[in-house]
Amino acid sequence: MITIKENPNSLITNLYCTYCAEEYSSNDIHTVCKKCGKVLYAKYDLETAKETITRKSIQARSVYNIWRWHEIMPVKEEKFRISLGEGWTPIIQLQNYGKQLSIDNLYIKDEGLNPTGSFKARGLGAAVAKAFEFGLTEFVMPTAGNAGAALTAYTAHIGGKAHIFLPKDAPKFIIKEIEVMGAEIELVDGLISDAGAKAKIEGEKYGWFNMSTLKEPYRIEGKKTMGLELAEQFSWTLPDMIIYPTGGGTGIVGMWKAFDEMEQMGLIDSKRPKMVTVQPSGCQPIVRAFHQGDKFAEPWKDAHSFAAGIRVPGAIADYLILNTLRESKGSAIAVEDSEIRDAMYKMAKTEGTMVAPEAAATVAAAEKLRESNFIDQKDKVVLFITGSGLTTPYDW
Ligand SMILES: *Cc1c(COP(=O)(O)O)cnc(C)c1O
Ligand SMILES: [Zn+2]
Numbered sequence: 001m002i003t004i005k006e007n008p009n010s011l012i013t014n015l016y017c018t019y020c021a022e023e024y025s026s027n028d029i030h031t032v033c034k035k036c037g038k039v040l041y042a043k044y045d046l047e048t049a050k051e052t053i054t055r056k057s058i059q060a061r062s063v064y065n066i067w068r069w070h071e072i073m074p075v076k077e078e079k080f081r082i083s084l085g086e087g088w089t090p091i092i093q094l095q096n097y098g099k100q101l102s103i104d105n106l107y108i109k110d111e112g113l114n115p116t117g118s119f120k121a122r123g124l125g126a127a128v129a130k131a132f133e134f135g136l137t138e139f140v141m142p143t144a145g146n147a148g149a150a151l152t153a154y155t156a157h158i159g160g161k162a163h164i165f166l167p168k169d170a171p172k173f174i175i176k177e178i179e180v181m182g183a184e185i186e187l188v189d190g191l192i193s194d195a196g197a198k199a200k201i202e203g204e205k206y207g208w209f210n211m212s213t214l215k216e217p218y219r220i221e222g223k224k225t226m227g228l229e230l231a232e233q234f235s236w237t238l239p240d241m242i243i244y245p246t247g248g249g250t251g252i253v254g255m256w257k258a259f260d261e262m263e264q265m266g267l268i269d270s271k272r273p274k275m276v277t278v279q280p281s282g283c284q285p286i287v288r289a290f291h292q293g294d295k296f297a298e299p300w301k302d303a304h305s306f307a308a309g310i311r312v313p314g315a316i317a318d319y320l321i322l323n324t325l326r327e328s329k330g331s332a333i334a335v336e337d338s339e340i341r342d343a344m345y346k347m348a349k350t351e352g353t354m355v356a357p358e359a360a361a362t363v364a365a366a367e368k369l370r371e372s373n374f375i376d377q378k379d380k381v382v383l384f385i386t387g388s389g390l391t392t393p394y395d396w
Pocket of ligand 2: 036
């Protein structure tokens with residue numbers, strides 16, 4: 001019998017700026033790069049990680065949440081690796097819808113089954129755990145809804161306090177959910193960017209730690225677990241294409257980081273899926289920048305869409321998202337709100353899955369990308385169902 005070695009530690013070595021490469025200690029609390037204001041990433045000692053992270057050892061582990069690969073997660077002490085059961089979501093083949101579109105291998109990864117009903121639980125689980133390890137328990141965040149619900153849940157779990165700023169038209173059920181879990185709520189007239197400006201001012205005034213998308217370095221570490229799981233669940237061969245509804249971009253860049261780390265540890269080869277961003281036609285800054293060949297995305301004016309989680313006019317990680325799409329030979333596509341709505345009903349009726357509007361955008365995109373032959377019949381395609389339809393009123 002082979003005994004599998006366990007290394008109980010996090011092998012985080014430091015943080016580095018994804019734009020100017022400046023390095024920072026992972027022993028101190030950081031937000032964005034002090035030199036250029038861009039996004040910081042965590043770096044790990046992957047040579048040492050390789051000793052205990054192998055295909056075999058990972059598959060033998062009994063932890064089925066974001067801490068399954070704890071060596072390449074940022075939290076150092078086991079007692080701070082809190083969990084509400086996020087992660088290890090199923091991959092399901094869409095037999096009926098796949099047949100309709102003539103895509104032989106069409107799958108979803110159903111992130112709607114996470115605590116609080118969206119993939120946001122992975123990122124905020126990691127971010128709150130790391131903040132807790134640093135002794136922080138009071139947080140502020142602007143959100144379209146799902147991120148606020150996830151932050152509030154994990155904050156309640158550590159006995160802390162969350163202050164959540166939402167646009168006034170955020171889904172009522174999610175506002176209620178956040179309220180019930182004990183956050184202080186402020187409804188803001190405007191978009192998530194307006195909520196963000198307000199959250200920043202209030203947070204600085206009262207000393208609340210700001211959990212805005214990619215303005216702290218650890219949310220993305222939770223998101224990257226989607227990429228780690230995908231590889232393991234598909235027996236260490238990545239699919240040909242991943243379609244992701246993109247707002248702030250943590251999901252797509254998080255998986256891209258995971259693929260890179262896995263290749264460095266010898267778990268996968270250099271083949272990558274084509275990464276495809278979907279945005280609503282009423283707010284598509286990344287789609288426009290991708291097709292114009294721009295390095296950054298100009299903020300979108302007069303943003304509108306009922307898919308609030310991807311109604312994000314400007315993203316701090318725009319350059320990381322665009323690099324990912326280009327390096328992967330992927331693409332970016334916009335879909336109409338009416339197509340998103342149709343796709344929600346289609347998924348419910350043909351596959352028995354209630355999906356959030358943001359998630360339905362990937363379903364609508366798959367149809368268009370098949371029509372244009374960007375998706376080949378033989379391609380193995382994964383749609384990320386980032387959120388559940390159960391928190392959605394279906395009453396427009
Ligand atoms: C937040 C959110 C998104 C967008 O994710 P990003 O990481 O911000 O790109 C997509 N779908 C749902 C359901 C969301 O809540
Ligand atoms: Zn920098």
